[in-house]
Amino acid sequence: MKEATTEFFNLPIEEKEMYAMPPNDVHGYGHAYVVSEDQILDWSDLMYLLIYPTRCRRLQCWPNTPKGFKDIIEAYSSEVNRVSRELLSSLSVIMGMENHVLLELHKEIIQGLRMNYYPPCITPENVLGVSPHSDSGTITLLMQNDDVCGLEIRHNGGWVPVVPKSDALIVNVGDILEIWSNGKYKSIEHRAVTNKNRERISYATFICPWDDVEVEPLDHMVDHENPKLYKKVIFGEYLRQSLQRKMEGKKHTLMWQELIEYE
Numbered sequence: 001m002k003e004a005t006t007e008f009f010n011l012p013i014e015e016k017e018m019y020a021m022p023p024n025d026v027h028g029y030g031h032a033y034v035v036s037e038d039q040i041l042d043w044s045d046l047m048y049l050l051i052y053p054t055r056c057r058r059l060q061c062w063p064n065t066p067k068g069f070k071d072i073i074e075a076y077s078s079e080v081n082r083v084s085r086e087l088l089s090s091l092s093v094i095m096g097m098e099n100h101v102l103l104e105l106h107k108e109i110i111q112g113l114r115m116n117y118y119p120p121c122i123t124p125e126n127v128l129g130v131s132p133h134s135d136s137g138t139i140t141l142l143m144q145n146d147d148v149c150g151l152e153i154r155h156n157g158g159w160v161p162v163v164p165k166s167d168a169l170i171v172n173v174g175d176i177l178e179i180w181s182n183g184k185y186k187s188i189e190h191r192a193v194t195n196k197n198r199e200r201i202s203y204a205t206f207i208c209p210w211d212d213v214e215v216e217p218l219d220h221m222v223d224h225e226n227p228k229l230y231k232k233v234i235f236g237e238y239l240r241q242s243l244q245r246k247m248e249g250k251k252h253t254l255m256w257q258e259l260i261e262y263e
């Protein structure tokens with residue numbers, strides 16, 4: 001997976017543009033969160049593919065080069081899908097439910113793969129690879145290069161690097177798990193910084209509920225001491241709203257909390 005993806009991003013731009021993301025779309029090769037002509041873009045390219053359910057795939061966006069890349073993506077993603085189902089099952093138990101509950105709440109898992117490519121940057125202090133944000137789904141499973149740092153998480157008002165470990169996936173809590181758990185598990189604010197000498201690639205698999213799933217704090221996570229903190233959202237609408245905004249850390253989740261206070 002790592003070799004094939006590196007080869008893909010190192011192809012001439014004309015070849016990568018054969019898979020270009022259409023305007024107002026998220027599939028294919030391009031750039032995330034482009035919301036205005038005059039914004040400063042993040043120092044990265046990406047390739048986004050919807051993997052599951054298979055009937056939703058846009059196969060014309062799946063790269064033909066390098067040879068066999070499609071099969072590699074398929075094999076990698078089906079293993080990550082297996083791991084994510086195990087994680088949802090354990091999380092259900094940790095949250096005091098039967099092991100199938102979180103998976104069922106998704107109706108059908110939507111799984112997306114975002115491959116982020118960060119070229120070296122001669123002035124890394126002036127740009128970000130990815131601006132601060134939290135992921136919108138339930139959980140994210142992230143693989144990164146073994147030997148190039150870049151990912152940082154927000155902790156105590158500062159940024160802490162997540163040092164790569166070979167053969168390890170990083171699991172991020174996303175906004176939907178934050179809502180279901182009524183804020184017990186907070187989605188993690190994170191960003192990626194760039195590097196002067198080395199390119200870096202990361203592979204983020206987003207696990208999300210089906211588009212029309214209504215998400216709100218689970219009944220048993222709300223009680224006298226833990227009043228309901230989030231209002232109900234429809235996942236698809238929530239996702240589209242967050243894609244239309246320039247990333248600004250976790251401001252969007254705070255916004256709903258305010259909404260509920262004023263309701």
Ligand SMILES: O=C(O)CCC(=O)C(=O)O
Binds near residue numbers: 114135142144
């Ligand atoms: O490159 C990274 O480590 C982070 C990527 C990321 O946050 C994302 O794709 O949502």
Ligand SMILES: [Fe+2]
Binds near residue numbers: 133190204
């Ligand atoms: Fe992210």
